[in-house]
Amino acid sequence: MTEYRSNDRGDRNDRNDRGDRGDRGGNRNRRFVSRPKFCQFCSDKKLAIDYKNVELLGRFVNETGKIRPRRQTGTCARHQREVAKAIKNARHIALLPFEGDFWVDNN
Amino acid sequence: MHKYELIFILQADLDEATLDAAVENIETLIKNNQGEIAKTDRWGKRKLAYPIRKTNEGYYVLINFDYKPEEVAALKRTIGFNEQILRSSVVRVD
Numbered sequence: 157m158t159e160y161r162s163n164d165r166g167d168r169n170d171r172n173d174r175g176d177r178g179d180r181g182g183n184r185n186r187r188f189v190s191r192p193k194f195c196q197f198c199s200d201k202k203l204a205i206d207y208k209n210v211e212l213l214g215r216f217v218n219e220t221g222k223i224r225p226r227r228q229t230g231t232c233a234r235h236q237r238e239v240a241k242a243i244k245n246a247r248h249i250a251l252l253p254f255e256g257d258f259w260v261d262n263n
Numbered sequence: 264m265h266k267y268e269l270i271f272i273l274q275a276d277l278d279e280a281t282l283d284a285a286v287e288n289i290e291t292l293i294k295n296n297q298g299e300i301a302k303t304d305r306w307g308k309r310k311l312a313y314p315i316r317k318t319n320e321g322y323y324v325l326i327n328f329d330y331k332p333e334e335v336a337a338l339k340r341t342i343g344f345n346e347q348i349l350r351s352s353v354v355r356v357d
Binding site: 207208245247248249250251252253254256 | 270272311312313315321323325349350351352354
């Protein structure tokens with residue numbers, strides 16, 4: 157029984173370690189990145205999300221072909237859903253790549 | 264009847280006459296099933312974002328049309344049988 161207790165203490169110490177590490181990571185070395193604060197589709201109602209508009213959708217894809225997260229583009233949840241859908245449609249008809257940079261090829 | 268948008272990619276190495284025939288073929292297919300074509304837009308040859316069937320180019324055609332929703336699945340299937348078509352998609356626009 158006494159052995160079990162000592163094990164418990166060990167666990168608690170581990171947890172404390174983890175907490176410390178998290179604090180350290182969050183503090184200093186992170187640079188501030190300015191982010192767009194408004195969803196461009198909410199502020200500009202004329203800007204329609206269309207799977208055929210490659211120039212527009214290309215801005216929401218990073219250089220590896222992945223859909224960029226909302227925290228980078230500032231898109232609101234609703235429009236992000238629509239953008240994601242449009243990108244997937246565009247990929248199916250080979251307007252956007254599933255992977256890789258398509259500007260390199262086109263220019 | 265709902266509004267739909269059909270986009271399909273034809274093989275780019277076909278000559279003009281066969282391309283025209285293929286587009287007309289699809290148009291008559293839609294019309295024969297009581298569909299109404301609003302607009303056909305030929306984008307022409309375009310580079311594909313990734314190779315399909317080992318080709319890097321495709322001839323894009325976009326057709327806006329009205330169609331019965333219950334017939335769309337059958338339309339998609341018959342388009343799929345066409346070997347000249349590399350890729351196609353039907354999207355509802357309302």
